[in-house]
Amino acid sequence: MIPIDYYISYASELLTKIISIPAESFLEKERADYLFSYLSKQESVFPERYGNNIIVKHIKADKPTLMLCAHIDTVPPANGYSFDPINPPIDEMRILGLGSNDDGASVVSMIAVFCYFVQNNIDLPFNIILALSCEEERSGQGGMKSINKMVEAIADFAIVGEPTCMKAAIAEKGLLVIDGVCSGKSAHCAHWEQGDNALYKAVDAISAIKALPIENLNITQIHAGSSHNVIPDICNFVIDIRTTGELSNEDILTTIQNAAPNCTCSARNMANHASAIAIDHPLVITAKSLNIETYISPTTSDWMRISIPAIKMGPGDSDRSHKADEFVYKNELAEGINTYIKFISHIQL
Ligand SMILES: [Zn+2]
Known part of the structure; x- marks a missing residue:
């Protein structure tokens, strides 16, 4: 031995x-x-x-x-x-x-x-x-x-x-990272009514996503706007979810997308379950x-x-x-x- x-x-x-x-x-x-x-x-x-x-x-x-x-x-x-x-x-x-x-x-x-x-x-x-x-x-x-x-x-x-x-x-x-994109229409702030503010859409989407009963979900990044006097036509944000396996990654993505219909949500990688x-x-x-x-x-x-x-x-x-x-x-x-x-x-x- x-x-x-x-x-x-x-x-x-x-x-x-x-x-x-x-x-x-x-x-x-x-x-x-x-x-x-x-x-x-x-x-x-x-x-x-x-x-x-x-x-x-x-x-x-x-x-x-x-x-x-x-x-x-x-x-x-x-x-x-x-x-x-x-x-x-x-x-x-x-x-x-x-x-x-x-x-x-x-x-x-x-x-x-x-x-x-x-x-x-x-x-x-x-x-x-x-x-x-x-x-x-x-x-x-x-x-x-x-x-x-x-x-x-x-x-x-x-x-x-x-x-x-x-x-x-x-x-x-697991880890699921989701990119959210809200689109609108840019305009000069002097004529704001001609635009469609993407940042406001993102704020609504983020509130709806934050209220979802999904564990370990955090919204960690947001970006919009190029200047103080321009209505932003695009707003990007990032969601980080440390998944528990209770819901599949596919189900989480669908739930988030349904809660925020005015934005496009896409997962960077669905395999980290x-x-x-x-x-x-x-x-x-x-x-x-x-x-x-x-x-x-x-x-x-x-x-x-x-x-x-x-x-x-x-x-x-x-x-x-x-x-x-x-x-x-x-x-x-x-x-x-x-x-x-x-x-x-x-x-x-
Ligand atoms: Zn290792």
Whole structure:
């Protein structure tokens, strides 16, 4: 039996290595190459490559299948780094660098956990596959969107690895951004009666939209007018909705459009929908039985691109993502790997 500590120490080395290979969304090739060759060298591990996504299957019998997934890409470095985000200094307690927390910690922990179960030949009531995706941060067509049908044909449920302090997100809010446009007719203010003020139409539309019983809806931007003495012929405004899944994005857009018939409403992206898992699903029951805190996450992830039941759980802290001087504590990695192993060992179907 190869001990968990062995996997923890190599996860930490692997994380340090991949941080040094830049992998902004759409530019992940070199990091994917490295991970693919790294995995190929591991005993009993047979990675498959789909663009810059990597899938490793361990299908032994006709059983349900658990997918572990995490993303290998990063955002560009935020302003204000006090060190080189790609070649960070060594720190005793932490692993520093761009993507260390989001989502490198989950990537290396899931690799470690996958290898632990496969190489120790541990018999579980389900198979496991590992999916390392690209382009997550930019919702690219070549990321999870390009492999979701394939993985869903194999996997029945999933753990999405993202920095959650190893709490289990049992739902995540979606994001719907809607542009509203009101049109009128311009005129000189001295002859205002010849015009049709688009701003007044927008004010009416905004009041009607604000009164709708849609949760987490905020109107955040408005623009009209070119000069104090011109009746504006166009007024644009922006609505930001952190969706809960209670209404579909299509229903929300229709409701808003119906409430504001004098403006044209269009969604920037209908695909960032909310996700949730049934509270009696074995993944949720496992979390409860191990006293792992459950919560609703305010951020989206690859979860919104898959339709199988899932929870989101991983080492690191979402608060550190996309910020300067990103890091993950070494003991968070160790705790993440230990918790994943305990969690997976406890799932009862
Ligand atoms: Zn992430």
